[in-house]
Amino acid sequence: MSSSQAHGDRLLRCLLTGFVVLLLLFVLGAACSPQVPSEPPPASPPTYPQTPPDSFLPPPAEWTADGVISDGEYxxxxxxxxxxxxxxSDEEYIYIGLKVKTTGWVAVGTQPGTTMKDADMVLGFVSDGKATVYDIYSTGDFGPHPPDTELGGTNDILEFGGKEMGGYTIIEFKRLLDTGDKYxxxxxxxxxxIIWSYGSDDNSTIKHVNRGIGELDL
Ligand code: HEM
Incomplete structure (x- = not known):
């Protein structure tokens, strides 16, 4: 064999060996390469609860002096x-709805001590379907309680209304939290x-059939 022929054979063997090594590397590489996860399905839009715009929310119940104590009004x-x-109440006004099992007058007040003396009271009744509400003040231990206006004060009941239904009297009224009136x-x-009371008659000079004290927190 001539030296050039031997050289050609070696070159051919080298090339063949190189090819086989490359082939092996390729096969091994393919077998060992980490599995590429398949593409996740396209994400659907998030479904977490979303707050609807304000315009979709039910409006807060409005206070109305219609003699009906409706859900959310108080x-x-x-x-x-x-x-x-x-x-x-809001920052300025207090809204009160009295519902009492009587066909007579109903009242609420605040007093500085015990008895009725110097109590600021609101008294209302419904007669022939018409509501009457007085802003009154008790000058003595157990009355009398004339309207503030008779004492030189002011009538500070800004709105009122009422109804008598099924043996119940409902009186609603609105007042400033602080009227500035000394009565x-x-x-x-x-x-x-607070002090509370109610009578069995619409005549507001006839004494209560029940009365007591309570609390009203703002
Ligand atoms: C309609 C005219 C009224 C008369 C003639 C009258 C009369 C009296 C009398 C005689 C008492 C003492 C006897 C008792 O305890 O029952 C009393 C107590 C009382 N009254 Fe009247 N009242 C009148 C209206 C009111 C009103 C409008 C309120 C509340 C808003 C009220 C609240 C009270 C309270 C809380 C007591 C208990 C006082 C205490 O024992 O310290 N009264 N009232």
């Missing part, structure tokens, strides 16, 4: 036997002591 309620007082007592944030 934020708090307290019951003393047959006497129920509902109330709500009114301001309502303040926190606990306000």
């Amino acid at each position: 934020t708090k309620v307290a019951k003393y036997g047959d006497y129920e007082i509902n109330w709500a 009114d007592r301001p309502f303040s944030v926190g606990t306000n002591q």
Whole structure:
């Protein structure tokens, strides 16, 4: 064999060996390469609860002096036997709804001590379908309680209404938290002591058939 032929054979063997090595590397590489995860399916849009725009929310119940205590009209309620007082307030006003099992007068007040003396009261009744509400003040231990206007004060009941239904009297009214009238007592944030009472007659000079004290917190 000539030297050039031997050289050609070696070159051919080298090439063949190189090819086989490359082939092996390729096969091994393919077998050992990490599995590429298949593409995840396209993400669907998120379904977490979303707050609807304000315009979709039911409006808060509006206070109306229509003699009906409707859902959401008041934020708090307290019951003393047959006497129920509902109330709500904002920064300026207090809204009160009294619902009492009587066909006579109903009242709520705030007093500085015991008895009725110097109590600021609101008294209302419904007669022949018409509601009457007085802003009154008790000058003595057990009355009398003339309207504030008769004492030189002001009538500070800004709106009122009422209905008598099924043996119940409902009286609703709105007042400033602090009227500035000296015959009114301001309502303040926190606990306000109240006195309550009701009669069995619309005549507001006839004494209550039931009365008591309670709390109204703002
Ligand atoms: C309609 C005219 C009224 C008369 C003639 C009258 C009369 C009296 C009398 C004689 C008492 C003492 C006897 C008892 O305890 O029952 C009394 C107590 C009381 N009254 Fe009247 N009242 C009148 C209206 C009111 C009103 C409108 C309220 C509340 C908003 C009220 C709240 C009270 C309270 C809380 C007591 C208990 C006072 C205490 O023992 O410290 N009263 N009332």
